[in-house]
Amino acid sequence: AQKITQTQPGMFVQEKEAVTLDCTYDTSDPSYGLFWYKQPSSGEMIFLIYQGSYDQQNATEGRYSLNFQKARKSANLVISASQLGDSAMYFCAMSYNDYKLSFGAGTTVTVRA
Amino acid sequence: NAGVMQNPRHLVRRRGQEARLRCSPMKGHSHVYWYRQLPEEGLKFMVYLQKENIIDESGMPKERFSAEFPKEGPSILRIQQVVRGDSAAYFCASSTTGSALAKNIQYFGAGTRLSVL
Numbered sequence: 001a002q003k004i005t006q007t008q009p010g011m012f013v014q015e016k017e018a019v020t021l022d023c024t025y026d027t028s029d030p031s032y033g034l035f036w037y038k039q040p041s042s043g044e045m046i047f048l049i050y051q052g053s054y055d056q057q058n059a060t061e062g063r064y065s066l067n068f069q070k071a072r073k074s075a076n077l078v079i080s081a082s083q084l085g086d087s088a089m090y091f092c093a094m095s096y097n098d099y100k101l102s103f104g105a106g107t108t109v110t111v112r113a
Numbered sequence: 114n115a116g117v118m119q120n121p122r123h124l125v126r127r128r129g130q131e132a133r134l135r136c137s138p139m140k141g142h143s144h145v146y147w148y149r150q151l152p153e154e155g156l157k158f159m160v161y162l163q164k165e166n167i168i169d170e171s172g173m174p175k176e177r178f179s180a181e182f183p184k185e186g187p188s189i190l191r192i193q194q195v196v197r198g199d200s201a202a203y204f205c206a207s208s209t210t211g212s213a214l215a216k217n218i219q220y221f222g223a224g225t226r227l228s229v230l
Contacts, residue, residue: 004155033217045156045204045221052216091155099146099211100169101219103155
């Protein structure tokens with residue numbers, strides 16, 4: 001069974017600093033995708049970044065980077081130069097059986113001015 | 114995630130009524146997924162559809178829930194005889210492909226918040 005674990009229920013970060021959100025996963029499938037989504041207080045789910053299990057390099061998208069450590073089964077999200085608008089819930093997800101996404105419980109990030 | 118349109122954004126139903134949730138995928142996307150989010154939890158997969166076909170409904174309750182994605186028009190998630198436990202946020206996502214091997218990014222709509230009184 002696929003399982004996603006996010007151990008940090010809430011985090012505070014100072015504006016302009018970096019923050020790392022932890023995500024570990026468990027799967028026996030060799031092929032899978034890892035995703036991070038942002039859910040602001042308005043409720044929509046916004047795609048941030050993707051990492052494929054066979055990708056050799058860590059994914060980056062602007063201020064977002066994914067620290068992929070395959071042997072440790074971790075896919076941590078790093079947000080650099082935090083902004084007030086980054087305050088939201090962040091979900092780590094993994095695709096399994098090709099198309100289903102399994103989500104973690106989420107981490108709430110609050111950016112302080 | 115621009116482009117996946119869900120309506121209504123909020124829906125209030127009394128116990129026993131029917132709820133119909135609509136989802137129009139992004140332009141060019143033929144794969145639609147429905148997920149349910151209970152308070153303080155992550156999203157849970159319900160069903161995966163392509164045009165006129167249900168591919169996987171393994172996450173959907175066996176009774177009262179149904180989904181369709183007709184040749185023309187939006188995908189519909191239908192909940193009959195709603196109960197309080199159906200209160201949740203229902204999200205629709207769409208993608209261009211159904212395979213994780215092809216970087217299957219699922220883009221989500223803003224969700225429908227269903228409240229059952």
